[in-house]
Each structure stands twice: as structure tokens, then as C-alpha cells.
Amino acid sequence: MVTTKDIAIKLGFSVSTIGRALSGDPRISEKTKLAVRAAAEELGYVGNMAARMMRGGSSNLIGLILPDIQNDFFASIAQALSQSCDRQGYRIVLSITGDDPETEMRHIHDFVGARVAGIILVPSADMKRESIALLRQVQHVQLLRYASGPDDLWFGIDDGDAMERATNHLLDLGHRRIAYVAASDRLSTGRRRLRGVQEAYRKRDLPLSDLSVFLDTPTATWGERAINEMLSIADHPTAILSGSAHVTMGMIASLRRAKVDIPGQMSVIGFGDPNWCEWWQPPITVIRPPIQSLATSCALWFMDRLRTPEDRLVSSYHATSSSELVLRDSTGRPARS
Amino acid sequence: MVTTKDIAIKLGFSVSTIGRALSGDPRISEKTKLAVRAAAEELGYVGNMAARMMRGGSSNLIGLILPDIQNDFFASIAQALSQSCDRQGYRIVLSITGDDPETEMRHIHDFVGARVAGIILVPSADMKRESIALLRQVQHVQLLRYASGPDDLWFGIDDGDAMERATNHLLDLGHRRIAYVAASDRLSTGRRRLRGVQEAYRKRDLPLSDLSVFLDTPTATWGERAINEMLSIADHPTAILSGSAHVTMGMIASLRRAKVDIPGQMSVIGFGDPNWCEWWQPPITVIRPPIQSLATSCALWFMDRLRTPEDRLVSSYHATSSSELVLRDSTGRPARS
DNA sequence: TTCATTTGAGCAATCGATAGCACAAACATG
DNA sequence: CATGTTTGTGCTATCGATTGCTCAAATGAA
Numbered sequence: 129m130v131t132t133k134d135i136a137i138k139l140g141f142s143v144s145t146i147g148r149a150l151s152g153d154p155r156i157s158e159k160t161k162l163a164v165r166a167a168a169e170e171l172g173y174v175g176n177m178a179a180r181m182m183r184g185g186s187s188n189l190i191g192l193i194l195p196d197i198q199n200d201f202f203a204s205i206a207q208a209l210s211q212s213c214d215r216q217g218y219r220i221v222l223s224i225t226g227d228d229p230e231t232e233m234r235h236i237h238d239f240v241g242a243r244v245a246g247i248i249l250v251p252s253a254d255m256k257r258e259s260i261a262l263l264r265q266v267q268h269v270q271l272l273r274y275a276s277g278p279d280d281l282w283f284g285i286d287d288g289d290a291m292e293r294a295t296n297h298l299l300d301l302g303h304r305r306i307a308y309v310a311a312s313d314r315l316s317t318g319r320r321r322l323r324g325v326q327e328a329y330r331k332r333d334l335p336l337s338d339l340s341v342f343l344d345t346p347t348a349t350w351g352e353r354a355i356n357e358m359l360s361i362a363d364h365p366t367a368i369l370s371g372s373a374h375v376t377m378g379m380i381a382s383l384r385r386a387k388v389d390i391p392g393q394m395s396v397i398g399f400g401d402p403n404w405c406e407w408w409q410p411p412i413t414v415i416r417p418p419i420q421s422l423a424t425s426c427a428l429w430f431m432d433r434l435r436t437p438e439d440r441l442v443s444s445y446h447a448t449s450s451s452e453l454v455l456r457d458s459t460g461r462p463a464r465s
Numbered sequence: 466m467v468t469t470k471d472i473a474i475k476l477g478f479s480v481s482t483i484g485r486a487l488s489g490d491p492r493i494s495e496k497t498k499l500a501v502r503a504a505a506e507e508l509g510y511v512g513n514m515a516a517r518m519m520r521g522g523s524s525n526l527i528g529l530i531l532p533d534i535q536n537d538f539f540a541s542i543a544q545a546l547s548q549s550c551d552r553q554g555y556r557i558v559l560s561i562t563g564d565d566p567e568t569e570m571r572h573i574h575d576f577v578g579a580r581v582a583g584i585i586l587v588p589s590a591d592m593k594r595e596s597i598a599l600l601r602q603v604q605h606v607q608l609l610r611y612a613s614g615p616d617d618l619w620f621g622i623d624d625g626d627a628m629e630r631a632t633n634h635l636l637d638l639g640h641r642r643i644a645y646v647a648a649s650d651r652l653s654t655g656r657r658r659l660r661g662v663q664e665a666y667r668k669r670d671l672p673l674s675d676l677s678v679f680l681d682t683p684t685a686t687w688g689e690r691a692i693n694e695m696l697s698i699a700d701h702p703t704a705i706l707s708g709s710a711h712v713t714m715g716m717i718a719s720l721r722r723a724k725v726d727i728p729g730q731m732s733v734i735g736f737g738d739p740n741w742c743e744w745w746q747p748p749i750t751v752i753r754p755p756i757q758s759l760a761t762s763c764a765l766w767f768m769d770r771l772r773t774p775e776d777r778l779v780s781s782y783h784a785t786s787s788s789e790l791v792l793r794d795s796t797g798r799p800a801r802s
Numbered sequence: 803t804t805c806a807t808t809t810g811a812g813c814a815a816t817c818g819a820t821a822g823c824a825c826a827a828a829c830a831t832g
Numbered sequence: 833c834a835t836g837t838t839t840g841t842g843c844t845a846t847c848g849a850t851t852g853c854t855c856a857a858a859t860g861a862a
Contacts, residue, residue: 129580129602131817131818131819132818132819133818141841141842142841142842142843143818143819143820143842144819144820144821144841144842144843144844145841145842146819147818147819147820147821147842148820148821148841151819151820155839155840155841156840156841157839157840160840160841172598172599172602173617174574174577174579174599174602175578175580175818175819176519176580177515177575177578177579177580177581178514178515178516178518178519178524178580178817178820179515179519179817179818179820179847180810180818180819180820181515181819181847182513182515182516182519182817182818182819182846182847182848183818183819183820183821183846183847184819184820184847185847186561187515188575189558189579192559196544197534197540197543197544198540198541200535202826203534203535203540204535206534206561207533207534207535207561210534210559210560210561211561211563214571214572216569219558219559219560219572219579220558220560221526221556221557221558221559222529222543222547222558222559223547223556223557224543224544224547224548224555226548228816231551234551235551235556237511238514238525238556240511241511241512241513241514242514242515242526242556243466243513243514243515259820261509262509262511263513265509280762311616337575342467342710374740377740377741377744378744380744381744381745381746384746385746403685403711403714404714404741407715407717407718408712408718409718409721409722411808415593431513445555455506462814463552468847468848468849469848469849469850470848472846478811478812479811479812479813480812480848480849480850481811481812481813481814481849481851482811483808483849484848484849484850484851485809485811485850485851487849488849490849492809492810492811493810493811494809494810494811497810497811512848512849513847513848513849515847515849516848516850517848517849517850518817518849519816519817519818519847519848519849519850520817520848520849520850521817521849521850522817540803568840578857589807629838706847803862804861804862805860805861805862806859806860806861806862807858807859807860807861808857808858808859808860809836809856809857809858809859810855810856810857810858811851811854811855811856811857812853812854812855812856813852813854814851814852814853814854815850815851815852815853815855816849816850816851816852817848817849817850818847819846819847820845820846820847821844821845822841822843822844822845822846823843823844823845824841824842824843824844825840825841825842825843826839826840826841826842827838827839827840827841827843828837828838828839828840829836829837829838829839830835830836830837830838831834831835831836831837832833832835832836
């Protein structure tokens with residue numbers, strides 16, 4: 129691979145001169161600069177980031193840790209983050225953990241080894257202590273999920289508030305018995321969402337017994353099973369709230385198979401707004417989390433932080449972006465009973 | 466950040482000894498090794514990859530260039546690739562180009578600068594010459610799309626063959642007039658798919674005029690528009706083939722709105738098998754490209770290649786994986802006309 | 803006790819880019 | 833003509849990990 133030394137030899141200058149010419153140092157004459165640039169171009173010179181880094185400090189890499197890239201949610205984050213970072217010259221090193229704490233730890237370790245400028249992560253469900261210790265060595269910020277760590281920097285969405293608003297919408301329409309189908313409350317996000325639903329009931333002094341909660345895994349299969357089970361209840365709920373897009377899919381597939389009319393016999397609100405929610409018949413009313421804007425503002429904030437001198441860094445920062453309740457055709461008044 | 470020097474000072478050894486102890490050199494006594502490892506652990510030492518690399522040669526990074534990570538197709542690739550590479554200690558540096566040749570070039574340049582061990586890419590539609598020149602400096606392999614470059618290393622799917630089989634399936638069912646809705650044939654993949662459909666007609670000596678081709682963009686909106694247009698034809702096709710998952714979605718939404726029964730009045734075969742195809746009512750018959758296995762075998766082959774000495778590298782290698790035609794309930798015999 | 807051999811560890815160079823300092827040549831000023 | 837100043841380059845150390853070579857101490861054999 130071509131180095132500054134090769135250019136130096138070719139032109140008869142010293143390595144220093146080449147380096148200065150390429151970085152536009154004013155001490156080098158225009159004539160020399162032109163010659164150097166031409167030679168660099170001709171030889172196909174590309175500066176060695178590793179060497180540059182060793183001298184100067186940090187790299188232009190930002191580590192991104194996600195549980196799963198095939199999930200719409202996380203893919204949007206990757207997309208938005210990648211764009212924002214690109215604009216400021218940062219590159220993304222990707223880690224997909226599959227929510228496995230071991231993998232997560234290995235990758236964090238490697239990121240520290242690669243001397244990334246910083247790490248943006250959606251923590252796994254059970255983050256290891258070692259991982260937290262490693263993170264301590266690097267600038268980092270948590271996204272969506274919150275695993276209280278060495279530092280307290282977090283960008284999330286209004287899980288609870290969004291759910292509360294969605295529940296209120298259903299209650300306003302006249303529904304009383306509602307089913308909430310979601311993943312387990314092992315994750316902070318899950319807990320907040322469940323609490324949001326309950327909060328809506330509490331604030332209206334409605335009995336929590338009217339709320340049927342089905343918690344398991346964030347899969348379509350679970351959504352389907354939960355709804356099948358729910359439909360078998362004698363006096364079953366008239367509306368359902370989903371805690372994740374996959375669950376939504378299973379739910380509505382189950383409803384259609386059972387020939388339950390949406391929204392005639394059952395109102396549905398999904399969480400997350402993948403493409404198909406809009407194209408489904410009827411189009412599904414959903415809570416749309418502000419993923420893109422969340423990721424973008426997080427990226428900008430983080431890159432700004434990376435340039436801030438150590439002594440002026442805040443040690444704690446929490447930001448929440450607000451979800452949107454997108455009203456489509458899957459919600460309506462409950463049927464007279 | 467902690468370096469070997471810090472450990473050396475703490476223990477009173479030289480840096481060389483520390484380095485040897487950590488890498489398990491047999492010349493260092495067990496006792497010393499233990500002491501060094503303990504100290505490293507205690508101080509939270511993490512080796513500097515950049516320094517290690519400068520000396521030794523290449524890094525443990527593999528550049529991955531994708532047009533779009535939110536696309537199911539590409540997300541699967543990222544997932545599979547990430548897993549395979551992880552197992553062998555490689556990390557993924559991600560580039561999302563948005564199919565923009567400029568961005569693509571910038572990122573390739575940075576990858577070369579970062580001295581990645583290799584690059585795996587799904588080329589953008591109009592790859593720049595400069596990009597190809599840069600790629601020449603690094604080991605690389607193309608995925609899915611094929612932009613004849615400096616070298617001829619490519620892992621793809623059987624676009625044409627898969628389409629031909631799908632078309633044959635419809636022809637076998639008795640359909641004669643078929644609509645093919647897809648993105649433009651600007652990409653090599655698109656061209657191969659279209660040719661596959663046509664090939665099925667040719668081989669049976671059926672007139673290509675029975676085939677209605679709608680080419681534009683790979684979006685749901687286009688799928689919808691195309692189908693609306695198609696339905697307005699007096700003696701319209703009795704079956705439709707989609708060239709991409711987004712198009713499939715638009716198509717079936719349009720059909721449902723027009724109250725066209727699937728498969729009673731219209732058979733549908735989608736291309737690509739995102740989750741919802743299985744959950745839709747009726748479940749959609751699709752061509753399922755072997756994305757995961759493609760990515761995995763590509764990753765394994767590529768990492769093996771990275772370890773092969775220069776003089777034993779083959780300069781050309783093409784591999785194609787076969788798609789699966791997943792029969793579900795959206796295809797049937799045409800209605801008597 | 804002396805010499806040979808094994809064992810354990812240090813010195814110094816290396817990778818590529820950068821930056822402080824030194825220095826020669828060209829020029830201006832008295 | 834002598835001295836000061838500007839301009840353009842080169843020399844060399846530096847970052848952190850690695851490695852060939854050197855060398856001292858410990859061990860064994862005669």
C-alpha cells in the first residue's frame with residue numbers, strides 16, 4: 129500500500145514535506161503542494177487512519193450496538209444514525225448482539241480496542257458488569273433502553289406516555305375492557321409501556337381488572353396465541369393494544385382468521401409503524417415512535433459531545449422524544465353489548 | 466487509556482516482557498505471566514488495535530456496503546454477515562449509501578484508509594470509476610448486484626431462474642396473461658428477473674404480448690398504481706408476479722380495495738418473503754431468495770480468502786444460490802372466462 | 803571450581819503520520 | 833558588505849505493540 133514515504137522517494141522530498149503538503153501547511157510552497165498532490169493522486173495514496181490515530185488520539189469510528197438489525201425499529205435507527213454521522217465524517221462500526229450479553233461484551237471490548245471515538249448502544253436485556261466497566265473507558269450514550277450504567281446518558285421515547293395516550297383514546301371511544309399484548313416487562317421499555325396503560329386506568333379510577341394483560345415475547349406467534357386465548361374469554365375485551373409491531377401482526381392475523389371485524393367488533397392499536405400497517409385493510413391505527421428524529425438528535429448531540437473538552441462534559445443527560453398517535457381505520461366505538 | 470507501558474511501570478518489567486506475557490510467549494515464566502495478567506485485568510487494559518495493526522498489517526475490520534439497511538433484504542444480509550464474521554473475530558464497519566455513488570465512493574475511500582481487511586458490497590446502481598479504482602487496493606467481493614469491476618468476485622441469487630420457475634408455476638396452473646410489476650431494469654438483478662419471466666414464455670412458445678410488464682420503482686405506491694392501471698384493462702391478466710416485497714404490498718392492498726379475490730379472481734406471487742407475507746390473509750405465495758445462506762457462505766468464503774496468500778488467490782469466482790418457491794394460498798387456477 | 807547451556811528479560815528498531823525544532827538559502831535593510 | 837528576517841525543508845521524536853537480537857543470571861555437568 130502506498131505511503132507518504134513512497135511519494136517522498138518519488139519526488140525527492142522528505143516525508144515531513146509530503147505530510148505538510150497534503151495537510152495544506154502554509155509553510156509549503158504552492159508549487160510543491162501541487163506536485164505532491166499530483167503524485168499522491170497518481171500513486172493512489174490513501175492515508176493510514178491507524179497511524180494518524182496513534183499520534184493524534186481518537187478515530188473517526190463510532191460503535192453502534194443493536195440487539196437486532198432486522199427489526200424495523202433498530203434498522204431505522206441504524207439508517208438515521210449512519211446518515212447523521214456520515215455528514216460529520218464519522219463511520220459506524222456495527223455490532224449486532226442478538227440480545228446476548230456475552231456477544232455484547234466481546235463487541236464492546238473490541239470497540240475499546242479499536243479506540244472508537246464513542247459508542248451508541250441499545251443495551252441488551254441483561255447487560256454484564258464487565259460491559260459497564262468497559263464502557264466507562266469510552267464516551268457512550270444509551271438509546272431506547274436504559275440500563276443504569278456508569279454514566280447516565282440516555283435518549284429514549286415516551287413509552288409510557290404514548291401508551292397512556294393510546295389507552296385514553298380507546299377509553300374515550302367508550303371501551304372499558306381492553307387487552308394489552310406485549311413482550312415481557314423484563315426490559316425498561318416494556319415496563320414503562322405497561323405502566324402507561326395502567327396509568328390511564330388509574331387516572332380515571334377505572335378498575336385494573338378490566339385490563340387484560342398478556343405478556344410473553346415480542347413475536348407474531350405470541351400476538352396470535354394471545355388473541356386466540358383472549359377471544360375464548362366469555363366477555364372478552366372490545367379493544368386491544370399491542371406493545372410491538374410483530375405482536376400487532378399476529379394479533380390482526382388471528383382476528384381475521386376468527387372473522388372478527390375490525391373495527392366493528394374489535395378496535396386495534398399497534399405499537400410501531402412498519403410499512404404494512406398503513407397498507408393493511410383496514411389500515412391500522414398505531415403509535416408511531418419518533419425513531420428517526422430520536423436517532424438523529426442523539427447522533428448530533430453525541431458528536432457534539434465528542435468534541436467537548438473533558439472538563440465541560442455533563443455527567444447526566446436524559447432526553448425523551450414524543451410518539452405520535454396515528455389514527456387510521458382500525459379503531460372505533462365498541463359494539464353495543 | 467492504559468497501555469502496556471503502564472503495566473510495565475507498575476510491575477517493574479519492560480514493555481517487551483508485558484507484550485510477550487500477554488501474548489503467551491513461551492519464553493516468559495508462568496509466574497510473570499500471571500502477575501502481568503492480573504495487573505492488566507486490574508488496570509482495565511485493552512490492547513490498541515491501531516498500534517497492533519500498524520506493525521502487523523491488516524485489521525480485523527470488514528467493510529460492509531449496503532444501499533439501504535431498512536430494506537428487509539439487506540438487513541438479513543447484515544445480520545447473517547455480522548454473525549459469521551463475529552465468529553471468526555472480524556468486526557463489521559457499516560456503510561449505508563442510499564444508492565448514492567458519491568457516498569459510496571467516500572465510504573470506500575475511508576475503508577481503505579482504515580485499512581479494513583476486506584470489503585463486502587452490494588454496489589450502487591451507478592458505481593463510479595474512482596470507486597472501482599479504490600476497491601482495487603483491497604480484497605473485496607460483490608453481493609447480489611454485479612457491477613463488473615477490477616475483479617470478478619460475486620455471490621448472487623438465481624434471480625432469473627427463480628422468476629422463470631414462478632412464471633412456470635402460474636403457466637402450469639393455466640394462466641396465460643400475466644402481469645409482472647417491478648422496479649426498473651437499471652440494476653443487473655432487475656434485468657435478470659425480467660429476463661427470467663420472459664424466458665418462461667419463450668420456452669413454451671407463448672406470445673410475449675400476453676405478458677404485461679410494469680416497471681418503475683420498488684415501492685408499494687408503484688405496486689398499487691400499477692395494479693390499478695392493470696385492472697382497468699378490459700381483458701386484464703389473471704395473475705401477477707412481483708419483483709420486490711414493497712411492490713407486493715402495494716399490489717395486494719390495491720387488489721383488496723378493488724375487492725378482487727385472491728386467488729379466486731387473481732393469483733399473486735411475491736418476490737422476497739418478509740414476515741407479513743406469511744401472516745397476510747390469504748398467506749402470499751412468494752419466491753424466497755436464500756439471503757441468509759447466501760450471506761453466510763459469502764462471509765465464510767471471503768474470510769477464508771483473506772487468509773489465503775496473495776499468489777494463490779483466484780481472480781474470478783461466481784456463485785449463485787437458489788431461491789425457493791414457497792407455495793401458500795395466493796395462487797390458484799384462473800377463473801373460467 | 804569452571805565452563806557450557808538453558809532460562810528469563812531488556813534494548814532497540816519497526817510500522818506511518820505528524821509536529822517541534824533546527825537549519826540553509828534567499829532576501830531585505832543598515 | 834555585514835547582519836537580520838523570511839521562506840522552504842529536513843531531522844528526529846512520538847504514539848503503542850511487536851520482534852530480532854543481545855545479554856545476564858541461573859542451572860547443570862565435568
